[in-house]
Amino acid sequence: MYTAKHMKWWGWGDEDVSFNSSAHPGLWPYAKAVLGVEEEHRNTPPVPFEAAQVREAIRHDGFLAELRVWLREDQICDSRYERLVHAYGKGLRDLLRMRRGMAEGAPDLVLYPENEQEVVRTIRAAAQHDVSVIPFGGGSNIAGCLERTDTHRMAVSLDMRRMRRVLAVDKESCTARIEAGAFGPDLEEQLQAHGLTLGHFPDSFLHSTLGGWIATRSAGMQSDKYGKIEDMVIALRMVTPAGVLATRVVPKSSNGINVNHLCIGSEGTLGVITEATMRVHPRSELRRTHGYLFLDFESGIAAMHECVRKECVPSMFRLNDPGKTALSLAFKPPSSRLSQAVTRVMKSYLRVKGFDFKRACLMLTTFEGSKAEVARQRNQVGAIYRRFGAVDLGHSSGKSFESTKYDFPHIRDFLMDRGITSDVSETSTVWSNLVPLYKATTNALDAAILESGVKPWVGCHISHTYHSGASLYLTFACQQQNGREMQQYLHAKRVVQQSFIDHGATLSHHHAVGAEHLPWLTDDISPVGVMAVAAIKQGLDPGNVMNPGRLRPSAAPFEEWSRVGSESASRTSLIAG
């Protein structure tokens, strides 16, 4: 049976793939300059596999004996390796711990079900034996969605990757029934055999699953065309301790509360999504990404908004602010003498046109469809962009983006090897609030990092547009405070999240609540909203079997939030109390 590979136990991507800095020779000099790194670099690698601390597993023999009735030995794993790779997601706090070998959150057991019936029996047995179950897709989440909270009872990681088939395709209706454990590339390959695509391409595409996307309300890069994952779900099946919740394959309904939406975003707290019938699309003949340069961030935002108003939206908008634009340039592959010369000519031209490279912003735009459709879209969007002062940089920056778009998460590991923390926080807001939110939050983040005594780097891009607003995605980096890496990070993270909430935005546009954003959930959905979510949990999972602790803010939310592990907790005294 085909099984997707696990990512590195301590970082992003396949074991044998790491960030190739020689393919991006400009990146490290850029990082050193903007972060004020003086020595060549500090060497802060992860500990070796053997040094990782995995606590003794809790064994529940009665539960194990039952499992063996319906699962084969190869579906039941308790090796050190299996426990380690299922210990956490890939959030910054996860990586800080794993790189130091602190894997207290490791589950006691890992199970690989192969069909829904096995999931049903496993969840039922877990409920009977008071064993907790943490559903695991690709383990790619960066919000602490897999963080184990209760350590007094056995915890099982339910790894869904063997349930990976496209079960049925209705080509006429453009729907596909897909098992939840299918990874991005596998799922797209199976759909491609029918000439179809789901159109969901998050940064984590290579290492995440359909079920994970649905459970976390994920968004892909082409969401401007294809929508967010919640817009694509037509029907689903979710195994809960109370039984299987199943909905019908209908485009829209008025059947009371839409129970699809109780499962979407439930982050494993109610059950395990085993399959979904998704809206799919004929594959586009052509996909082309172009780069455009705007005079400043504001005019780029105004141009995006005008495209939305004119209902002339490409399949991806990605507008970098000046910081992110500089990073993109630093990230470019080494260029030939000829292209260097072209770049020089282009730069002179742009200077003449009034561009100031400290303020200029790169907008990546993807067009998709038939050749004629792509040409038409490009003309329409290009005309709007020109009205807002943009210059078309052509296809090369787009090609560079397309060829490296899944590599970005590797940079974090590369920088962490060099004593640098980098992370992201994202949100969404209405058009009228984008610029105020951007200014307030980048300023607050700059100040928060400065407080820890190091130079901040903060960049931003706007993407994922809607009729009424868009997503704002911040990237930030700084040199680590030796021995206070976690506190330093938590302080910055807390400031950026608080700014989102204080300025009317949401805790996350597509990264889920997890452990990282939990302290802001009550502000975001109101205390009664939190009660409602808790009520569903109480109804379907009264034994608190499913992913305990998630979506349920405690009375003192920041206390729990800053307790990221027993070892670190003992060493931690928070900056922001």
Place this chain on the structure above:
Amino acid sequence: MYTAKHMKWWGWGDEDVSFNSSAHPGLWPYAKAVLGVEEEHRNTPPVPFEAAQVREAIRHDGFLAELRVWLREDQICDSRYERLVHAYGKGLRDLLRMRRGMAEGAPDLVLYPENEQEVVRTIRAAAQHDVSVIPFGGGSNIAGCLERTDTHRMAVSLDMRRMRRVLAVDKESCTARIEAGAFGPDLEEQLQAHGLTLGHFPDSFLHSTLGGWIATRSAGMQSDKYGKIEDMVIALRMVTPAGVLATRVVPKSSNGINVNHLCIGSEGTLGVITEATMRVHPRSELRRTHGYLFLDFESGIAAMHECVRKECVPSMFRLNDPGKTALSLAFKPPSSRLSQAVTRVMKSYLRVKGFDFKRACLMLTTFEGSKAEVARQRNQVGAIYRRFGAVDLGHSSGKSFESTKYDFPHIRDFLMDRGITSDVSETSTVWSNLVPLYKATTNALDAAILESGVKPWVGCHISHTYHSGASLYLTFACQQQNGREMQQYLHAKRVVQQSFIDHGATLSHHHAVGAEHLPWLTDDISPVGVMAVAAIKQGLDPGNVMNPGRLRPSAAPFEEWSRVGSESASRTSLIAG
């Protein structure tokens, strides 16, 4: 203070408005012919107001004393008239009862809150005093959403019409914050002052409210352009017995379970929606509806689907089957000699083109936008239609539709005055299932009506398209079985709903669950889905104060379903057991 008028206590529309049969001289002869009416007509008017039976009100003096602390006398009504107009919605079973003066479902008291604080205090007091609360918008629902189920305690109708203001408009972000009691025309007039429209125009537009639309997952005629109401809600506030649930004005989020969707479609069972921030749009310069004739239903459906595939969707598709097409022609206003002559010429032309009027289908299509945009859309859609064999009938049939589109519900009263039952049932399904579902359901419905010994008339239209499917809307009529009107109706209704469910469709696309569709809820959303909905109810409204009995199927669903009132229950022995 402006307050929208109540509809007739026994039927549709304003007291002084009724169906003008002389403006539609062809309708009654058509109805007589297809339904086999032999005498001129039976005379079956509603009983006079004085004859209506309203049971003695349950009074709870403690509750009333509290109300008087924050409500004025004119906000607290217990007159016979007020109780009667709030007794039911406008479903067929509601009308059958009301026309006979059977108003057992009347609430004991009617309240008119004017702000959220009054709603909060009222709901809190109701919970304390064990008084049930049925939120009331325009009272236009046709699924039994207002049917009172418990008669042992005081029941209050909470009429929201005084909370009717557009509170704020963010023109840049195209959002408007609107109080939930605003009626369609009032809301559109307030938005028009800003050059905006919500774009939600259900058949009930004149007599329904924003809160009602959200609570029932309504769809407007132009949903092809503007979406269903759930697609338009950005944020909302709902007063529950546990407090106020409030969400943020953000376009999209990943904040766990989307609690907006716990309120949307909750049908008054969790609380009262007091306001919502809605997606709004600049008003279109032009809106034009054209008629097209297709050779048959199948080619019309194929043409709609092709438009959806080509992403060239007008603001309204409405494809009538041959029965509904004949009804549309019979419904036309009287025509001049000249236009009669034109029609004759047109008919000859169509016969030459191979049209068989027993199979031909009228497609109404609305284009919206600037003049240029409307012309462009019409060309594109027209080209696709022609490829599927359609002929453009021009603007006159469209004008006739536009001028009468809110009149259809009046026909039901006109026919009931003449001993004829007519009603509608609608659903949605995927494209591949539309024709099979249509055939199976119309056949089943024909047979069910025939069983009662009378001639059936069944028509259908397809509208509200989506990427993966569309809505199928059935209209049916027959002569009433004297003394068995209710049983006859329930038998037909049961057959059509069962066919929807048996053929994979949903219990309703936009008419809500109410009492009429409740027996199919478990099939539709699965037993665990029903449990989840009950769990939210238990969490937010443990005292079962809010619209008791709704969204909660009983163990013997059809028993309760057929018990439509004490009087009728005693007289009823169901055909379909």
